[in-house]
Amino acid sequence: MAKKSALPSRYLEARKRYPKVLKAYESFGKALEGAGPLSTREQRLVKLGLAFGARMEGAAHSGVRKALEAGLKPAEIEHAALLAMTTMGFPNGMAFLGWVRDVVDKKPK
Numbered sequence: 001m002a003k004k005s006a007l008p009s010r011y012l013e014a015r016k017r018y019p020k021v022l023k024a025y026e027s028f029g030k031a032l033e034g035a036g037p038l039s040t041r042e043q044r045l046v047k048l049g050l051a052f053g054a055r056m057e058g059a060a061h062s063g064v065r066k067a068l069e070a071g072l073k074p075a076e077i078e079h080a081a082l083l084a085m086t087t088m089g090f091p092n093g094m095a096f097l098g099w100v101r102d103v104v105d106k107k108p109k
Contacts, residue, residue, distance in 0.1 A: 080096075
């Protein structure tokens with residue numbers, strides 16, 4: 001049985017339909033990551049904060065996946081969601097925690 005990708009099916013479909021566009025987009029992302037002094041861990045936390053602040057659920061799911069791949073622990077990622085509560089409000093913070101759990105609960109242990 002083939003291993004199911006952690007990437008969303010819509011992203012995989014777009015990569016199939018528009019390979020040049022997605023390749024360019026992925027290259028752009030890699031160039032941005034290498035453009036400054038932030039560690040991968042710091043970059044993942046910044047990107048999570050941006051996704052939470054913009055209330056972009058898909059970006060937050062992606063950010064959680066990438067944070068886990070970068071070695072962050074679920075508790076550290078949840079802490080980022082909790083920190084958002086004082087800026088974004090309690091209901092939003094609870095939504096952010098839910099977005100984190102959406103991904104963490106699907107990860108194989």
